[in-house]
Structures are given as structure tokens and as C-alpha cells.
Amino acid sequence: MTAQPTPDSAPLLSVEHLTASYRTGDGVLPAVRDVTFDLHAGEVLALVGESAAGKTTVAQAILGLLPQQATITGDVRYRGTSLQSMSPEDLRRVRGEEIAIIFQNALASLTPTLSIGEQLAEVYRAHRDMDEATARSAALGVLRTVLPDPERIADAFPFQLSGGMAQRVMIAMATALKPSVIIADEPTSSLDPAVRVETLDRLEVLRNEGAGVLLITHDFGVVARLADRVAVLYAGAVVETGDVRTIFRQPRHPYTFGLLQSLPSIARRGQLVPMRGQPPDLATLGAECPFLPRCSKAVSRCRVEAAPPLTEADTGVPGHLAACYNPMTVDRSQLT
Numbered sequence: 001m002t003a004q005p006t007p008d009s010a011p012l013l014s015v016e017h018l019t020a021s022y023r024t025g026d027g028v029l030p031a032v033r034d035v036t037f038d039l040h041a042g043e044v045l046a047l048v049g050e051s052a053a054g055k056t057t058v059a060q061a062i063l064g065l066l067p068q069q070a071t072i073t074g075d076v077r078y079r080g081t082s083l084q085s086m087s088p089e090d091l092r093r094v095r096g097e098e099i100a101i102i103f104q105n106a107l108a109s110l111t112p113t114l115s116i117g118e119q120l121a122e123v124y125r126a127h128r129d130m131d132e133a134t135a136r137s138a139a140l141g142v143l144r145t146v147l148p149d150p151e152r153i154a155d156a157f158p159f160q161l162s163g164g165m166a167q168r169v170m171i172a173m174a175t176a177l178k179p180s181v182i183i184a185d186e187p188t189s190s191l192d193p194a195v196r197v198e199t200l201d202r203l204e205v206l207r208n209e210g211a212g213v214l215l216i217t218h219d220f221g222v223v224a225r226l227a228d229r230v231a232v233l234y235a236g237a238v239v240e241t242g243d244v245r246t247i248f249r250q251p252r253h254p255y256t257f258g259l260l261q262s263l264p265s266i267a268r269r270g271q272l273v274p275m276r277g278q279p280p281d282l283a284t285l286g287a288e289c290p291f292l293p294r295c296s297k298a299v300s301r302c303r304v305e306a307a308p309p310l311t312e313a314d315t316g317v318p319g320h321l322a323a324c325y326n327p328m329t330v331d332r333s334q335l336t
């Protein structure tokens with residue numbers, strides 16, 4: 001694990017008060033609600049939450065990939081400059097070269113009619129102005145970072161690849177131009193264990209080389225393995241954030257605690273307790289704390305007041321914030 005970034009080091013990526021809603025037949029779905037976070041060079045920030053928490057919407061909003069029926073407000077800054085204020089050319093360059101995304105379903109994001117080598121070479125030709133031979137050799141070079149036999153894979157078409165191979169190719173493609181920011185949206189969820197480990201290892205190498213990695217996952221096991229900092233998303237809002245060690249030892253939001261205690265590989269200390277209840281229906285979300293129906297710590301305030309804002313946690317650890325009127329006081333390292 002790398003050292004924590006110093007608080008005054010300028011972030012690579014800043015997401016500020018990001019809100020995203022989808023217009024649907026059932027009304028407006030507030031999928032992302034006032035999300036703010038920074039990502040620094042050389043760190044992995046994990047965005048963690050159950051399915052439908054809004055994780056993919058955050059990733060797509062950063063990259064400007066949201067569908068037309070989505071409305072977004074707030075700002076995304078790359079090295080201090082708002083993406084909204086950039087010229088279309090600069091925006092295309094930043095999104096093509098500086099901020100890359102690795103999707104969950106690698107095969108679906110490859111072009112079926114081109115060989116892997118051609119697709120990779122095309123990335124270099126489009127962004128680096130290389131001739132065909134140089135682009136081919138650059139493509140083989142980046143494939144070699146993820147595969148032992150790049151020549152064979154370069155001549156293959158996507159349908160000839162296993163899921164694990166496709167994922168490695170996707171990583172090579174996303175990192176070909178050495179982006180400073182890598183967004184990995186559930187990069188390991190459809191992979192077998194060996195490829196999972198390799199994928200996480202590769203992300204770790206990229207982090208150690210200085211990239212900022214936004215790791216989107218529902219799996220706290222993946223967080224434990226790779227993350228430096230964590231932001232826990234519930235019903236589209238960040239309910240707790242902090243460095244990974246503090247979040248694991250002293251979670252303050254009951255949802256974070258519930259997630260940790262429900263995972264067999266992590267619960268180890270204390271009793272294994274499945275998370276009860278379901279995430280709320282976003283279409284009918286009220287003003288109160290969205291976790292209220294599932295919360296065993298609720299107090300009367302939670303029923304009458306608007307959802308609590310993120311505030312400094314009692315741990316006093318810099319950057320540890322939780323949005324809760326009656327936070328946990330547990331130290332999980334003391335649980336038996």
C-alpha cells in the first residue's frame with residue numbers, strides 16, 4: 001500500500017457535487033446525489049456499494065458517457081480544469097488519453113470485426129500519429145504487459161478470446177496511452193479467481209507507476225486487496241469515506257459496518273451477519289436518511305430530520321467522514 005497522499009497535493013480528478021438523474025417511465029430516478037471526492041496520483045480510491053447504488057453512473061458521468069435521458073449537475077475537474085469549460089478538442093484528448101475506463105464486460109466493448117492487433121494499433125494511430133508499422137509494434141509492446149504471447153493474440157478476433165483474455169486485452173487497450181486516471185468498473189466480477197488476481201495485480205502496478213485508480217466494486221474483498229481510500233455509496237450518495245485501514249477497523253456508518261460484517265472473508269472478527277433488507281426504491285426516496293428502513297441504530301431524529309450530511313467522524317482520522325446521526329462506536333479489531 002502506498003503512503004497516503006499529503007492533503008495539499010493537488011488531485012488529478014475532482015468530482016464536485018455531482019448529481020445525476022434518469023428520466024424514466026416511472027418518473028425521475030435520482031441515481032447519484034451530491035457526490036464529491038478527489039482522486040490523487042498514485043492512489044486507489046474504491047467506490048463501494050451494492051448493485052444500483054449509482055457506481056456506474058458516477059463513472060459514466062465523469063467520462064461524459066451518460067445516455068440522453070440523464071440530467072447531470074455539479075462539476076468534474078481534471079488537474080484543476082473543469083471538463084465543462086474545455087474545448088471539444090481538449091475534452092476528446094483528455095477523455096481519450098488522460099482518463100481511461102476498464103468496463104465490467106470486456107468482450108462487449110471490443111469491436112467484433114477487427115483483430116485485437118488492429119484495434120490496439122488504431123488507438124496509437126488516432127492519438128499518437130504513428131505509421132502502421134510503429135503502431136503495430138507499440139500494440140505488441142502493450143499486449144506484452146498483460147500476456148506472454150502478444151503476436152498470437154494480436155491476430156485473434158474478440159470472439160476467439162476467453163473472458164480472461166478479453167479482460168487483459170481491455171486493460172492493455174485502456175492503458176495503451178498511459179492515462180493518469182484509470183476508472184475500473186467492477187473489473188473482476190465476471191472473472192475466474194486466477195484472472196481476478198492478475199487483474200488486480202496489474203491495477204496495482206499501474207497505481208505504483210503513478211496512475212490514480214478509481215476502483216468501482218461491490219466487493220470489500222477487492223477493496224482490502226488494493227484500495228488506499230474508500231468511499232461508500234448508498235442510494236446514490238456517499239455515506240462514509242476514509243482511508244482503508246480506518247474504514248475496516250472503525251466503520252462509523254451502520255451501512256459500512258453491515259457490509260463488512262456480512263462478508264465471510266472479512267467478518268472473521270465478530271459474528272457473520274447478513275445485511276438485511278434491500279436498497280430503497282430511488283423513485284420514491286424521501287428526504288430522510290435513505291438507510292432508515294434497514295438501520296438497527298436509528299434514533300428519533302432519523303425519522304423527523306432530513307438525511308444527515310457527511311461530517312468528521314469521532315476517530316479524528318483526517319479525511320474520515322460519515323453521514324449518520326447515531327454512528328457506530330465499534331473498533332472491529334477488538335471484536336472476538
Ligand SMILES: Nc1ncnc2c1ncn2[C@@H]1O[C@H](COP(=O)(O)OP(=O)(O)O)[C@@H](O)[C@H]1O
Pocket residue numbers: 022023024029031049050051052053054055056057058067069282
Ligand atoms: N440508462 C438508464 N436509464 C434509467 N435508469 C438507469 C439507467 N442506468 C442506470 N439506471 C438506474 O440508476 C440507478 C443506479 O444505477 P448504476 O449507476 O448502474 O448502479 P451500480 O453501478 O451501482 O449498480 C439504478 O436504479 C438503475 O436502475
Ligand code: SF4
Pocket residue numbers: 253254255289290291292295296297298299302308323324325326327
Ligand atoms: S442517520 Fe439514523 S437511520 Fe441513518 S444510518 Fe444513521 S442511525 Fe441509521
Ligand SMILES: [Mg+2]
Pocket residue numbers: 055056057186
Ligand atoms: Mg455498475
